[in-house]
Amino acid sequence: MPTALDFRTRPGAPPANFGTNGGTRPPAPAENGFRLLAHLPPGGGWTSLAEHRTRYPAPPAATSRPLTALIDEIERAGLRGRGGAGFPTATKMRSVASGRARPIVVANATEGEPASYKDKLLATVQPHLIIDGALYAAAAVGADQVLIGVDRTAPAAVAALRRALDERARVERSGVTVQVVETPPGYVSGEESALVHFLNGGAALPTASPPRPFERGVAKRPTLVNNVETLAHVAQIATRGATWFRSAGSPDEPGTMLVSVSGAVARAGVAEVALGTPLARIIEQACPTTPAAAALVGGFFGTWVPASGFSAPLSRAGLTPLGAAPGAGVLIVLPEGACGLAETAAVLRWYAAEGAGQCGPCAFGLPALAAEAAALAHGPVPAQGLGRLQRWGGEIEGRGACKHPDGAVRLLRSALRIFAADADAHLHRRPCRGSLGGRVIPVPGPRR
Amino acid sequence: MACESEVLTVDSIACTGHGICAQLLPEWVRLDDWGYPIIRPGAVPATLLPQAKWAITNCPALALHLRKSG
Ligand code: SF4
Ligand code: SF4
Numbered sequence: 338m339p340t341a342l343d344f345r346t347r348p349g350a351p352p353a354n355f356g357t358n359g360g361t362r363p364p365a366p367a368e369n370g371f372r373l374l375a376h377l378p379p380g381g382g383w384t385s386l387a388e389h390r391t392r393y394p395a396p397p398a399a400t401s402r403p404l405t406a407l408i409d410e411i412e413r414a415g416l417r418g419r420g421g422a423g424f425p426t427a428t429k430m431r432s433v434a435s436g437r438a439r440p441i442v443v444a445n446a447t448e449g450e451p452a453s454y455k456d457k458l459l460a461t462v463q464p465h466l467i468i469d470g471a472l473y474a475a476a477a478v479g480a481d482q483v484l485i486g487v488d489r490t491a492p493a494a495v496a497a498l499r500r501a502l503d504e505r506a507r508v509e510r511s512g513v514t515v516q517v518v519e520t521p522p523g524y525v526s527g528e529e530s531a532l533v534h535f536l537n538g539g540a541a542l543p544t545a546s547p548p549r550p551f552e553r554g555v556a557k558r559p560t561l562v563n564n565v566e567t568l569a570h571v572a573q574i575a576t577r578g579a580t581w582f583r584s585a586g587s588p589d590e591p592g593t594m595l596v597s598v599s600g601a602v603a604r605a606g607v608a609e610v611a612l613g614t615p616l617a618r619i620i621e622q623a624c625p626t627t628p629a630a631a632a633l634v635g636g637f638f639g640t641w642v643p644a645s646g647f648s649a650p651l652s653r654a655g656l657t658p659l660g661a662a663p664g665a666g667v668l669i670v671l672p673e674g675a676c677g678l679a680e681t682a683a684v685l686r687w688y689a690a691e692g693a694g695q696c697g698p699c700a701f702g703l704p705a706l707a708a709e710a711a712a713l714a715h716g717p718v719p720a721q722g723l724g725r726l727q728r729w730g731g732e733i734e735g736r737g738a739c740k741h742p743d744g745a746v747r748l749l750r751s752a753l754r755i756f757a758a759d760a761d762a763h764l765h766r767r768p769c770r771g772s773l774g775g776r777v778i779p780v781p782g783p784r785r
Numbered sequence: 786m787a788c789e790s791e792v793l794t795v796d797s798i799a800c801t802g803h804g805i806c807a808q809l810l811p812e813w814v815r816l817d818d819w820g821y822p823i824i825r826p827g828a829v830p831a832t833l834l835p836q837a838k839w840a841i842t843n844c845p846a847l848a849l850h851l852r853k854s855g
Contacts (some may be wrong), residue, residue, distance in 0.1 A: 543798075545796050545797070545798045545799070695797075695798045696797035696798055696800070697797065697802045697817075697820070697821035698817060698821050699799075699821070701819035702817065702819060707821070729818070731819075733817075736797055736798070736821070736823070737797055738797050738798045
């Protein structure tokens with residue numbers, strides 16, 4: 338199980354409170370500056386509901402009427418989804434709340450991004466905070482049902498969520514049914530439409546849009562799909578208010594974010610950082626084992642950033658000039674001497690294997706792209722040089738029913754840009770020594 | 786009405802890659818190296834619309850669609 342690193346955020350003061358204790362001021366966040374990862378039980382022990390309630394009041398009972406004041410507060414907080422796409426949470430809630438049928442809330446802990454551990458960690462150590470967040474979301478949109486989708490290959494997270502629900506069943510009534518649903522592992526099963534399809538009893542495969550889940554999702558009802566970290570932030574905003582939330586991060590990207598740090602670092606794990614924290618600082622605190630050459634920012638669905646770009650802040654605005662984005666908050670550190678092309682080829686092979694095989698450009702294009710990238714990395718180098726890689730990339734992009742192939746193309750493009758000198762050396766001399774050694778990025782094998 | 790235009794799209798899950806569309810509408814559709822259609826973005830010119838509709842009717846997977854835009 339990944340560990341939580343010690344990162345600091347600016348503390349703040351609490352006003353707004355949508356919890357059941359009404360005007361009572363909720364306890365201030367932990368002094369060390371953690372928010373979501375505050376009050377972790379020592380050694381990963383259990384936080385009981387009673388203990389959790391000493392810090393967080395119970396969410397209000399949901400009715401069919403949306404709690405629009407809470408949506409407004411979330412909008413003032415400026416919360417964006419922490420699952421990867423970074424969509425404004427309040428906007429999503431408004432469209433769901435305005436649907437004709439009674440909505441459903443889906444808490445997404447499927448975490449298909451292979452280098453991301455933060456949702457599994459959060460579900461394991463703070464299940465009550467996630468469930469509170471889902472109940473606040475249900476109150477906000479007027480839902481009477483919550484489904485928590487969690488990767489069935491993450492037993493600790495599944496057990497913690499189930500235990501937390503059992504505990505509540507005995508003591509708290511919210512008027513909302515909450516259930517845990519175990520989902521198959523892998524990226525496409527976490528894709529929003531794939532998750533909804535699965536919860537409807539189908540296969541965990543993306544569907545051709547529209548209608549999108551917020552219009553017609555689970556049981557044909559408007560469905561609010563939110564990442565579980567997003568929901569944990571919702572619970573904190575509901576009890577401590579937008580102003581408190583904004584006391585960390587930057588004005589346009591407020592709050593903290595959970596970041597999964599891995600690769601060539603001694604302290605791989607999940608860190609909670611204020612948005613806008615420089616990449617260099619996050620990497621430094623995870624103790625790089627050798628000087629870092631580059632990092633895969635945003636994970637498998639992300640972009641390579643060279644060490645010269647590490648002064649950039651972890652935020653959408655800060656990473657845009659580098660062609661990168663925080664995504665679901667993943668940093669994979671590549672040490673000097675490793676071969677970025679070989680790492681990229683390995684990740685592309687994962688992309689090819691992970692595609693759902695429903696769309697031609699994805700089913701045939703990605704294996705071809707992966708094979709060509711492997712040839713560039715390990716030889717014999719392609720006779721056409723980079724030409725075919727670049728053409729295929731351009732042709733595959735945007736032609737799947739979901740964004741899976743686009744992620745592969747974006748990764749490849751950034752590799753050819755950041756490791757251009759290496760690609761040139763591979764083409765004109767021979768693969769570098771780094772390509773011979775073991776891989777830094779652990780790529781999961783074929784799915785069970 | 787005057788500004789309305791139609792874009793040709795393919796349902797990539799339904800498409801079976803037999804390439805009939807590229808044969809019937811080569812001005813607007815070409816095939817990738819694996820036989821799947823690459824469609825030009827943007828509005829289908831009015832002069833090509835009858836031919837586009839012909840391709841839509843003849844797609845064995847019924848995967849082609851004209852979508853209104855603008
Ligand atoms: S693009 Fe790939 S992963 Fe997405 S639906 Fe099509 S085949 Fe599946
Ligand atoms: S004719 Fe239809 S099924 Fe065949 S390639 Fe074109 S769109 Fe796909």
